[in-house]
Amino acid sequence: MLDELRNAARRAVDESAVRTLLRDCRRLLSERGEANSAAIARQLVDRFIALPAAGQATFFRRLASDFSPDPKRVLQSAQAYAKASTAAHLVDLMRATEPPRQELLRRINRTPGGTASIVAMRRALLARVAAEPELGAVEDDFLHLLASWFNPGFLQLRQVDWHSPAHLLEQLIRHEAVHAIDGWDDLRRRLEPDRRCFAFFHPQLPDEPLIFVEVALLPDMPDAIAPLIARGATADPPAPGRFKVAAFYSISNCQPGLKGVSLGNFLIKRVAERLQDELPQLRTFCTLSPLPGFAAWLAAGPDFAALPGLKRGGAGRLADAARLLQEAHGDDLAGLHGAVAQQAAQEDEAGREALLRLGAAYLVHATPLPKGDPVARFHLDNGARLERLNFAGDVSKKGLKQAHGLMVNYLYDLDRIETHHEMFTRGEVAHSRAVAALL
Amino acid sequence: MLDELRNAARRAVDESAVRTLLRDCRRLLSERGEANSAAIARQLVDRFIALPAAGQATFFRRLASDFSPDPKRVLQSAQAYAKASTAAHLVDLMRATEPPRQELLRRINRTPGGTASIVAMRRALLARVAAEPELGAVEDDFLHLLASWFNPGFLQLRQVDWHSPAHLLEQLIRHEAVHAIDGWDDLRRRLEPDRRCFAFFHPQLPDEPLIFVEVALLPDMPDAIAPLIARGATADPPAPGRFKVAAFYSISNCQPGLKGVSLGNFLIKRVAERLQDELPQLRTFCTLSPLPGFAAWLAAGPDFAALPGLKRGGAGRLADAARLLQEAHGDDLAGLHGAVAQQAAQEDEAGREALLRLGAAYLVHATPLPKGDPVARFHLDNGARLERLNFAGDVSKKGLKQAHGLMVNYLYDLDRIETHHEMFTRGEVAHSRAVAALL
């Protein structure tokens, strides 16, 4: 009873706060706001941050309901434009169609710290939108504006190394998503002279990396992750002249509020260009990437025959491979890798081949499907080519669980990325002869 | 005959170049372009720059005709949204309505130097749009995006002084639009310790000032421009503690391609805040501004009775004042100022009062009209207050010709700018008692 009263009281307070916040929004959008927008926007942002989650949700709903375009006015403008497609009609149509909340966000963005606030708001919004599709149009407006503001022309590429500020390196440790960095000594290994790390920054968020990529400089294309991230300074790094390969082995986003804004694609290409300038002897730009969905796909017993683009007899060969593995190892392929680790892959050469064939099929034939491997989709859509599958590339617990230890190299050939990207938009996966030979 | 052939040949070459350029545009907008946009955009920009003026015009016309939204698709989406205003329908409507050339500009903006290219493109477009209204919607897209990218949250305020790079100072000399800077010695005077200069910069155009403002620090609100810009270092500038007034005496845009993007408004307020931080003893932030349209307005014989908001008897008093000036000086009021310059204003006290009254009426009653004084409209719309008219404030040739020597102080009271701005949107001009007493 008391609790109910208390909750009701809290709800009343929250509702009042949301009402005040909406009043701020209207004031900021008004003529008055035009003259003093920075001050009003600052206040508005402070009020939003102070709201509890429920209040923020209410606020987003009101952004959806109260700050959308007027359907009637839109229809009239569209009819006028359909009748006579003049410049004047088009300008009028666009005025009528743009949701007022876009201008609201642009005015918030005018204030110092405004951009960071909008990124934070979107983060909160993204957490809601799956459950409330009606917030989708609001989310679309946030994404539309952020994509415009975080376009790569505005981003600064900076190298991160052991001379970088500690507070920045700390964020790398925190945000590394692919191969966790276990403290400062581990980080240091990844910033040695035979390693590179680059991040994108936005002028409005000068202390916050948006996304960063870790690169290993090597004589050859790498086939396993462990040597790349092993701790301890390399006693004798190869002479710079011996580096022929730049391998992108980890790429991590730092800003959940920028989800969906294309950053990684541009980062990889800008870094490749920059490394090519710095080290003209580099011949190969590639990744060493996980296949996070492979084990789950295999465990689900895929219908090989339904895979698009198989060669003749391909489905049968895949079924044979799956059966062979199942018989020899059951669900647990650790034994297989154990053998490898003991440099005795020959003991189960057939098992090794079966696993690589299934991996190749997963990437070449299953990636283009809607639920295809996300890492593969990212690189293929960027225009990379599937170059090589690596058996026992990641024998960490996570690597064995997700992909039975397989890893993959995607190749970035800057002269051919346009062609490869286009292939992928048609549903084809560009791949090397070596991969084709597995199928 | 030969000339005709030559012209025809040139036209053919130009048309071919425009066709190639449009192909670049479509490629950049395509799926292929997504993967390699920076390279394509660079090429596209180079091709545009190489076009002769006529070719650029053709290109803009094609942007208008070929990259506008499809009226039918727009109408269908608008009808769906009118029927059911769901998020999905709204997102679809917005996709249908946005002209594809907006995405084109966003992709050009991704490349290094892209922003500068778009500003340059708009400069060329603005030169055309008055004569070809059908380019208006294209121009609207440019303005829409540039306003979003050059929002004040992204701009950097930097002080410019004698320690600034020479190439930057050179641009100040070139772009000063209000009171011309006559070479380096003249510039130096404006950067002495009792002067300030601030400019806005955009991270993408780090060497290009967008707009700059010149400020004089003074013990009192200034009533004439000559002492502020007199050459030669001030022998004895007042002690910093004696400065009570910051007078903005010149504000100049450097980028014609950013016309219409609101910069001056924010610059003045940011500078006022910064000076208040640096010099807490400052009490007054004001301008010393010209009335560029006053003399022309007066010469056209305005119908005083039609001015909105006049006090009772006001029209008669203005007519009297105009008649008195006409009888005493004809069209040439130089004699009146000559007297003043000789410190003998008392000889024609009545003429002096008549001129101030007419100036006050021009600003208070004629500014809100559509063709009102542009400088007055700028400051009043920013939320400034009309504070004082200054007889013989600018007795340069230009000052006498444009405004019979009158100058005006607008007062920026940061606590009241919102109110003043709102008054002005209602057609009222906030003004001091001293100004009211003139009417």
Next chain:
Amino acid sequence: MLDELRNAARRAVDESAVRTLLRDCRRLLSERGEANSAAIARQLVDRFIALPAAGQATFFRRLASDFSPDPKRVLQSAQAYAKASTAAHLVDLMRATEPPRQELLRRINRTPGGTASIVAMRRALLARVAAEPELGAVEDDFLHLLASWFNPGFLQLRQVDWHSPAHLLEQLIRHEAVHAIDGWDDLRRRLEPDRRCFAFFHPQLPDEPLIFVEVALLPDMPDAIAPLIARGATADPPAPGRFKVAAFYSISNCQPGLKGVSLGNFLIKRVAERLQDELPQLRTFCTLSPLPGFAAWLAAGPDFAALPGLKRGGAGRLADAARLLQEAHGDDLAGLHGAVAQQAAQEDEAGREALLRLGAAYLVHATPLPKGDPVARFHLDNGARLERLNFAGDVSKKGLKQAHGLMVNYLYDLDRIETHHEMFTRGEVAHSRAVAALL
């Protein structure tokens, strides 16, 4: 037998290397060297570094024997100057007296990295000089030049915080000599907003801190070290306005090769001035310092009666105090502190007082003696005043062992440091009334 041969061979190689190095030295000092000194100096430094320790020792001996002034020429010049003290004779005398190795070092210093090389050379030299006094004049030349080059006018004071480069912070962890920093998390605590860290840098060694000091901002003068260096971010640091005291709690040299060059003295004063500028509300600049020699002094059974400057009856009171402690605790005073730690000092109030009295006597009466406490000598010579002794100020193992847990505050009163310093040069220790009351 083989070993002997091997050793002989090695010695021959070393001797040859030293001979080559000495030839470099002569060449650098010659006319030829003047024209190309940077190149020769670079080579010379490389050769020195490549020498084994024995070779370096030989080299230093040759610097002493071959690069000293000629006694005969010196004597002649001195006689001429004694006869007629003209400017010409003085200039000649100085030319004759300066060891040629000084010019050698100055020429080495001309090359990029030269300063760092000379610091490194001196480090090696210092390790030898105790055992070989004849190297003393060489060492004196190194010190003379380094003191001139590392004078505080050339040093840059920089704040070190969490935004500083990681490689710099790493050096703090490595060089902290007073209260060890246990890794990155521990360091971070010392760089929180209520802490400050400052270091001196030399323009020629931009990445190498020379010396750094750690400061705690506090409401009151601190009486124990543990709370200052406790790990974990302070949940609620006091508001900046509440800081009244800046306590220097650790000062560490980073360059053994600069031993004897006065840095700490200037660092403390520059930091005090800077903090006073930044936080005008600071009232007290003091240290929280160890008494590293106290326990050893006490254990040696000092002759109290021989202490200079004792008040009447002082020796007797000290002897009583020593006896009391001895009887109650023997050599191990840990029990005494244990009581304190349980906030039961009252259990052994007499023991506490006895210890403080002995500490005060040690600092006030034994410090001016040649073997006095080094930390006390440093601060008193800087012009600080002995302000307060703190019982149980450092109950770490090291603190208990060195000083039975005592710590001391020295007060830096910038207006009185000259007077206090002069007192100390006369053998008097400036101290507060509270300290006097203990004696």
Next chain:
Amino acid sequence: MLDELRNAARRAVDESAVRTLLRDCRRLLSERGEANSAAIARQLVDRFIALPAAGQATFFRRLASDFSPDPKRVLQSAQAYAKASTAAHLVDLMRATEPPRQELLRRINRTPGGTASIVAMRRALLARVAAEPELGAVEDDFLHLLASWFNPGFLQLRQVDWHSPAHLLEQLIRHEAVHAIDGWDDLRRRLEPDRRCFAFFHPQLPDEPLIFVEVALLPDMPDAIAPLIARGATADPPAPGRFKVAAFYSISNCQPGLKGVSLGNFLIKRVAERLQDELPQLRTFCTLSPLPGFAAWLAAGPDFAALPGLKRGGAGRLADAARLLQEAHGDDLAGLHGAVAQQAAQEDEAGREALLRLGAAYLVHATPLPKGDPVARFHLDNGARLERLNFAGDVSKKGLKQAHGLMVNYLYDLDRIETHHEMFTRGEVAHSRAVAALL
């Protein structure tokens, strides 16, 4: 009478000020001063600056008389060292010999701005020392310390261009000593892409260039100055790849107080190294230099037979050349150059040859003499080689008057500067075959 009284009064005031200043000096040198040197030094410097010239002279005299080493103590130390050349005796000797004013200057140097003050003091001192040789030992101490502090290892080489701060460029205009810069437009020509300008800076004087050199990048070694400094941007500068020659055409000191500190030598070599890095295609580093003393030497009627190192018959050939010129042109060779300017050198081919022969003799045979050409001595002592004489190289009024229009190229061959420098110390001038052929 009144004047005498007034002068006496002023003298009394000055004497009192000098006495106060000397008291500051003794205090700074004392033990008290050690603890608070920065504050005392600041005051001392202010007092010195406030002194009138006569007071400064008195002060310098007192530095000579009161702050020199004690002859008796010096003699004792020298005797002890002569008897037993131990390290201890040497250290004692050096303590006894160093004038206390050296330590005084080192302590002044500790304060912010101290270095600049010492440079300014020496400037004042240099103006006196010619007339008062007894100040020579004081001057020697200043030079000794400044040479140590301004050693090239401490200097920063910075490129100066149109992006440099205006206040810096202004100093170039002011200090250019060889070919005057006539305002900002003239300066701009010298900072175009085919020009370079570099300056040395000291960390303690960050805004003050010490010395700067101007360089022209050219396809060929230049033979005349006019084209290098002609105003107006070069319409079409050659492509960077076409630059084969870097010609140093002007080098100017900015700090009279650093006279005698070797800067130009190091500047030229550091710049040559840097340009070689930036533009590996550069083949030749040379100067285009004046012969400031040639015309005066010739006019004085030199005794050719007395020139050292002449070939057989050389004196006769020179006498013939001088006679020929005298007969054809008298003292005024302008007519000769007039002919050249009209591209009609053939009209007086014999006159041209005679002039070049005399110029070559002046440089090759007269430069090693004590009063030899200062520019030649500078470059030859740096290790440059005399490469080519250029007839009509500088036909400006100054060029004709000083050297009858001759200019000369000195060649810097970094691999041979040591050899050439050594030759010059033996009295030989390294020169090309082309020059030898003239003699």
